[in-house]
Amino acid sequence: MKLTTIAFRNLGRHRRRTVLSISTITLSCVFGLFMLALITGMKSDMKNNIIAYYTGAVQIRHSEYNKYDYLNPIHLHIENEGALREELLNVEGVTQAAARITAGGKIYIDDNNDDDIPGLDYNAVGIGIDFAIESEILAPEQMLISGRLPEPGRREVLLGAALAEKAGLKPGDKFSFLTQTAARSANAMTFKVAGLVNFSMGQFNSSRFLIPLSAMQDLMMMPDGAQEILVMTEDPDKVKPLLAAIDRFLATRSNYSYTEAISWKTQGVFYPMISLGEIIYNYIVIIFLILGGTVIINTTMMVILERYREIGILGAMGMMPKELVRLFFYEGVFAGIISAASGLVIGSIVVLIFEKTGLNFGAAFDNMNIEISTVLRPELKLYHIVLMGIYTVGITSLVTLIPSKRAAAIEPVQAMRSI
Amino acid sequence: MKRIITSLAVGLTIFIFCAVVAAAQTAVLTAEEIVSRADDVMDYSSAYTEARMINTDRFGEKVIAYRAWSKGTNFLMEFDSDAEYGQKILRTDERIYHFFPDSETVFTKSKGDSVVGLISYDDISNESGMLDNYEAELLGEDVLEGTACFKIKLKAKPRRRVAYPVQIVWIVQENFVIRRVEMFTRSNKPLKTMVIDEVKDFGGSLLAAHMLITDEVRRGVTSEIFIDNAELNIDIDDKKFTRRELTR
Structure with a gap:
């Protein structure tokens, strides 16, 4: 046997x-x-x-931004973002390019301006995005749990559900947002809550809201400017050739010589x-x-x-x-x-x-x-x-x-x- | 010759007399009296000023232009520079408000919050006298760029919420104008230094026309204020200092 x-x-x-x-x-x-x-x-x-919320496959920023990140150097931004995005779409491997502006500040709610009772304020971060382009990246429409998407150019926002709950806000309500601008001054603007979103990241859910890019540019005194451009590609794991192509492209554009391209792989600690x-x-x-x-x-x-x-x-x-x-x-x-x-x-x-x-x-x-x-x-x-x-x-x-x-x-x- | 000697003798006598009187005056003054007189020197019932502020940091210079009205403890500031155009800051007895033209809400601010550069809301609107919040101690006399000054330490009184718990102030002996202020934390860590190097007489009252504030924590960070025009002790409608007026 x-x-x-x-x-x-x-x-x-x-x-x-x-x-x-x-x-x-x-x-x-x-x-x-x-x-x-x-x-x-x-x-x-x-x-x-990291790709959807922060950097895209490749992130283009002012080359000194990361150095002074701790000082919130919002004035170190990209000018003529529209022109740069259009040119980037012709670079080999680029499938999409989206401009964003992220700004921290306080949202302030005061129902009555005439009384002497101070309103309530909450720490928050606003992200200016182009909702049409971002449907392929952040996909805010998929995160929508109530209300609707903001209309382009309107002072409307999508608020993280946990932040909305904390601040007692619902679609149709208004709040003012105070932040530092690109002109290195303070500015505040009132926004209407168009809808609530459930971000997949808890930290975003409790502190972030999305604003149409043009409204954010007005608030930040950054006409046609952006803090960063997120570049997308078919396979973000093969980002090296894309990064090289973008580097070559930026090297040929003297008007963007102050920018730098960073791979998503080198971003984030975790x-x-x-x-x-x-x-x-x-x-x-x-x-x-x-x-x-x-x-x-x-x-x-x-x-x-x-x-x-x-x-x-x-x-x-x-x-x-x-x-x-x-x-x-x-x-x-x-x-x-x-x-x-x-x-x-x-x-x-x-x-x-x-x-x-x-x-x-x-x-x-x-x-x-x-x-x-x-x-x-x-x-x-x-x-x-x-x-x-x-x-x-x-x-x-x-x-x-x-x-x-x-x-x-x-x-x-x-x-x-x-x- | 006799006339010359007599004139010299009289002149010398008058000079010695004045010097003795001045010396006697300064010698007997207490720290509180010196500070009180410094408060009185720049005291006025109301004021309108037009000014510029140049803030410098590692990223360069930024110029802010503003007009300000004050009456008693009320203070109103309206910005004219492009980046801040239309913004207003109002301080009343109770609160500090910041109005932004694109915001439907008027923001209520804390005294310690920064307005621009090194200037906090407390800095621009603090109308109370130094002795209301501080205990004064005469440290001695000092000479600043050839000017004899009293050197006085101001320490915040217990339970007073002030931006600078300890200050050392140089007050010119001749006219009791504040010349230099060094601001410290409670543990004597340097925070800011303010130098007033130009004082102008506007209609009989003195006003600091140029001052430089240096951040002692962040290197190379300064705020420079130029008062270009001022009208003191003028008639200002109380309505100007109401919250409702901010939004108009």
Whole structure:
């Protein structure tokens, strides 16, 4: 009889124990698959948020802006943004270019100007966008939960739902926004709430509102100017050639020599961290499987003790120590295959469910300056399944080598004596 | 010759007498009296001024032009420069308001908030005397660019909310005009320095016509104020200092 056949049959000799061992490994496999899918989902979410909310694939700004970022240097802006955007659309790889102005300040609500009771104010950040162009980037229409989009050129805004709740504002209400302008002076303007949006990022939801770009240019005293231009491309992961093309284009335009182009990959602190996190998660998953594998070691050791005499007989009948090791190894391989198969099926189902429903972290992320969504969705990839399959079968099989060496060392005569 | 000697003798006597009187006057003055007289020197019932402010920081210069009216503790400032055109700041006994032409809401501000450059709402509208908020201590005498000055330390009285808890003020001995002010935190960390290097007589009252304020925290940040025109002790309608008038 073949060793593989014996090994497979041996799994059924103590079904309860085998089920227990396989269940432990299966659970480790499910957990590992979920962890890998979650970190991939987080990374993907962060990438999408950085691109949509902050930088595009490539961000064009005044070259000194980042240096003085801490001073809110709104006057360091791009002039003639319309002309620059049009020219950028002719650069190879550019699919869209959108101008934005972001300004922090206070929204102020006072129903009665004639009384002496001061109004209420809240810290907020306004983002001036071209709603038509941004339907391909930020997609505000998809985030709309009540009201409508602001009309172009009107002093209307889309308010983050949590900010609206905090300030007691609803569509149709008005508030004034006070900020620093590009002329390095203070200015305030009154806006009407056209609608409420549910930004995917909690921090945006509790502090941001969207204004038509032209109204923002008026408020900021930045006629035809923009703080930044977000350039989009088909595949943001392959941003290098696009960045090079934009650099070449800017080098030929002396009127934009004060600008610089920055890849989304170099923006933000957390994306490189989460990329590192993805590697760390792989190690964590392996550690979990090894921990699960201790059950296999334990079970195999018990099996060897139980089959002590049987091993002695097999040895006396001519089975070589190497074959004994292989027998237990095959048992581990079969346990690993069953565990991997069941773990991957169950794990995939769990991941797919959460991929649909998402994991809602609620207000926990509201005050965190991190480019991550409130609702996280694990993202299942084929390589997760392949990796977890290899990890599960590999580790489960390899750990059997530790106790099976003991089986190989059993002397047949000594084992027969114990009959 | 005899006449010359007599004239010299009389002149010398008068000079010595004046010097003695002046010395006696200054010698007996307390810190509170000096500060009180400095407050009185620039005291006027109402004023209208036209001024420019040049704010300098690492990004360059910015000029702000404004007109201001004051009467008692009321103060109104209206901006004329392009970037601020139409903005108004009103201080009444109770509050400080900032009106922006594109805003339907009039903003109520805190004293410590910055208006422009190094000037806070408190700076532009503080009408109360120094002794109302500070305890004065005479540190001695000092000479600033050849001018003899009293050097006085002002420390905020307990439970007074002031922008500068400690100030050292140089007051010219001759005319009790404030020449220099150094402003500190409660722990004596330097905040700002103000130098008044030109005082003009507008209809019998003195007014600082040029002053330079230097930020001691941020290097290279200054605010320079030039009073181009002023009319003091004039008749101003009280209605000008109402919140309703801001929006008109």
